[in-house]
Amino acid sequence: PWGYEKHNGPDRWYEYYLNAKGHNQSPIEINSKEVHYDHSLLPWFASYDPGAAKTILNNGRTCKVVFDDTFDRSVLRGGPLPGIYRLRQLHFHWGSSDDHGSEHVVDGVKYAGELHLLHWNPKHSNYADAVRRYDGVAVLAIFLKVGKPVKREMKRILEEVGAIKSKGKEAPFPNFDPSILFPKSQDYWTYHGSFTTPPCEEVITWIILREPIVVSPDQMAKFRSLSMNSENEPFRPLVDNWRPPQPRYYRMINFHFK
Ligand SMILES: NS(=O)(=O)c1ccc2o/c(=N\O)[nH]c2c1
Numbered sequence: 001p002w003g004y005e006k007h008n009g010p011d012r013w014y015e016y017y018l019n020a021k022g023h024n025q026s027p028i029e030i031n032s033k034e035v036h037y038d039h040s041l042l043p044w045f046a047s048y049d050p051g052a053a054k055t056i057l058n059n060g061r062t063c064k065v066v067f068d069d070t071f072d073r074s075v076l077r078g079g080p081l082p083g084i085y086r087l088r089q090l091h092f093h094w095g096s097s098d099d100h101g102s103e104h105v106v107d108g109v110k111y112a113g114e115l116h117l118l119h120w121n122p123k124h125s126n127y128a129d130a131v132r133r134y135d136g137v138a139v140l141a142i143f144l145k146v147g148k149p150v151k152r153e154m155k156r157i158l159e160e161v162g163a164i165k166s167k168g169k170e171a172p173f174p175n176f177d178p179s180i181l182f183p184k185s186q187d188y189w190t191y192h193g194s195f196t197t198p199p200c201e202e203v204i205t206w207i208i209l210r211e212p213i214v215v216s217p218d219q220m221a222k223f224r225s226l227s228m229n230s231e232n233e234p235f236r237p238l239v240d241n242w243r244p245p246q247p248r249y250y251r252m253i254n255f256h257f258k
């Protein structure tokens, strides 16, 4: 199966997943001097129901929180989106040290991590169908920067990390509104790209917030204390679960800054 190591990592994904060599792949480098101001872009709005949060789990590749997406309960709209998109899950990418770990890179800066909130377009009958449509998926991406902890809400997620140390472990994660993690500014870049993991379908409208959120060094260390392996296997630190930037080809990055 695919992973992030030499033998099964991003440079080899195309051997089994042809999309990986497509011309609309993610992540990409964002060069803030080359982006395009699109005056037609609107602000984005998230209205999330804390009751939709269900569980937090370690799937051996990331730590993710899943939400009830059986109806329009927690939705993202506005920005570049044609309508509402339902929140399905959030997950993280992080490095083996604080100087790298994000997937998107801004003016050469790699952040320590990146939070992805994945939403899908309910105009398609279900998620499986949405991931085969150009307008099927929207991911809100937020950079994690290491500093003095200001985001108490990250505490909640990282407190649970202790309960999901090994692959396959999951724990209840009720009453959580992820919008409490958002930074102050709504400014974002947007472009059309792909899943950053196999099968790398090119169906994602990316909305990348310019302002990072701050997490503490020991919060990052908590992510790195997760294991890629299940509990009856040797501990293998789950780190560096990020795909490097892919060729941009002829894609425009638009932005909306207040
Ligand atoms: N990293 S990403 O492109 O946001 C992303 C989002 C949801 C995903 O579900 C996956 N396997 O079930 N991979 C994946 C990547």
Ligand SMILES: [Zn+2]
Residues within 6 Å of the ligand: 091, 092, 093, 116, 196
């Ligand atoms: Zn992701």
